[in-house]
Amino acid sequence: MSALKQRIDSLLIEPGCATNQGKSDKARKEGCKKPLTPGAAAGGCAFDGAKIALQPVVDVAHLVHGPIACEGNSWDSRHVYSSSPQTYRTGFTTDMGEFDVIYGGEKRLYRAIKEIIDRVNPPAVFVYQTCLPAMIGDDVEGVCRAASAKFGTPVIPVNAPGFAGSKNLGNKLGGEALLDHVVGTMEPEFTTPCDINLIGEYNVVGEFWQVKPLFDELGIRVLATFCGDARYKDIASSHRAKAAIMLCSQALINIARKMHERYDIPFFEGSFYGIADVSDCLRKISQLLVERGAPADLPARAEVLIAREEARAWARLEHYKARLKGKRVLLFTGGVKSWSVVSALQEVGMEIVGTSMRKSTHNDRAKVIEIMGTDAHMFDELPPREMYRMLKESKADVMLSGGRSQFVALKAKTPWVEINQERHHALAGYDGIVNLVAEIDKALYNPIWAQVKQPAPWEIEELELRGTAHHG
Template structure:
């Protein structure tokens, strides 16, 4: 979760495979430093397991500081370094005195749990060691917000920031999309926290509310209606009547322009049917986005979502839509054969199964390459869905195989 802090170095204290499995697996983009995309590791080997890897870690921190001059160094424990008992916090404290920059341990070995456990630990680390570490007594910045749980996947912030800027709302920092370390240290000065991904960082929003008296709201920037509601709620949360009035006028203009832009896509997609399987805020917000394009959702399911996200999804789905309970490959194959959807919207784990079924597939999770947030993101989403559904490759892939050369017939496509 901390990885998109772009001007910091992120050091994995463990075997090389731990760095390889964690490096660049979330498509978070940066408008500035690209240091966060470098993969740093102590590359623990068998001898380190026997004799300990603390000295190796200490030397790695010194080397990174000298060669790359980061604003901070985050050091992540792994299953191996935790099991052999390396004192991560002690080494970081010793190294920090030498390099004169923040060296921050993140004690989140993989055996503690799934990805969201790691997200929560990272959020607690930011709260305890980073946020408020500078200008702790400084006043709140008027009309300023933090976006919590926004990772700038494929550049999503580019669809949100222009709206905030035009309305006079300052983004103090996104936690942690396209984030700078110095901005994070003063995240406590924001007047409002906007929680985008409740599954991963509700604990951070609650901690900031308790310690810094910063209220928080939940919001989604996927789809026209949800983006408008997010801007409306931000204006209300900041308690500025003039801002609320300007926001309503702005929303009316943006909705009109966006609906005009997606009209040709909606006309083509009207009546198409989809299966939706995603997680977090997209669990429910993508229901609205697809519906706005005239697409009927035949079935919906969630992964890595809170019970509240799940209930919101159910409330937005048509009562006739099926709730996906069997998420195995066999379960999805059965669902696709029964429902015969025109499109599967899900994460990358389902992509190859969809391709084997000759079914149009749109990646909606962190592996995607296009931004879908905000009003511009809705236009991009409409274009991407239309391009996917109407690609000629699907008709070609469903045809019978051509006869083998010299043979009497071909193999039928049995899928």
């Protein structure tokens, strides 16, 4: 059995995944594979998932070993920000062609690694295996070992060819590359009793920067994020953290579980979306750190911070509560946002008419039921036709979704707000919920919607003609 197949099989029965825990033995062995369309270029493959998970390590060079089309992947639509290094914004690829298919691409890969190190001198090079070199048998891991030894720079193989499975599986394969080759390879310059890791945090639109000041004020140091605005040395020394917060269990639960097993780093799943959820995170991490040796007054100081920030956030939200109370929302997202955003919107009095459970775990579903008191508003899939019908019949005043669904809302002449990774507004932390509510308010009360819902001039003329004919 190949090393890749062994790795995939182990991930498909991930014990930390609540979805797998609820399956029969037979279903568990079948895993969570998602059929892919050969030749499709819309992303969603394992390579896509690995690139998305690791791209926010901002100071390393990300080298795609494969045809140039693979480098033009969907990660760039995710607005992950960096506070300094911009190396991650450069697309490095071996640009394999027909001759490489015949003769192999290992020499081309080695030369590409050498050129990157000579020109850019990054702290590490991440090399992504894609479908083509995997099918012709390129020994990517062997080339990476040889290059590391020759040039003295860590060259990390990310063995996640697209045909291996879904994007979610690719997220986990990217995490495995960090666990195998990066985590634990360096030591931090110093440690504190309040060092933590954030797992499944990607700094989309700078969201990490809206939460970090809260930790800073409490004296909690974020030792590493996986992988928002991350540096290679942060990930490499992350094994010295005292605790961790898992922010997206669907993607990187394997990192949290294995770091707990290997380095005794306890973790819990939390969310930075919504006032109650941010406060809950601060309380839990403070208590967990005290159990691990942090100052005993940390929870008390956290309560003072929470009281101040909650009062400040509610004061800013007061303007919107009367305007948004009773407004109906259709939420078409997935994962942690399926419940965390529900909680946030309910805080300002909005009514949830439906929330998508795509990419959500059993725990996510349980939290939605706990928050809403029923599962009547949960759906796994919502075909465009059904989505259009709901919006057209005004069962929702506004829709929150990713960019691919916006055209359904626009066709139905319904306000729409971007909620997924393509957005341009940070939604995390106490400031983030104010940003989200402000965006919803702007969408709902934009005068364009009243105008587009009016009959067109030719429709008015037709109605007048019909009225004249009827009276005649």
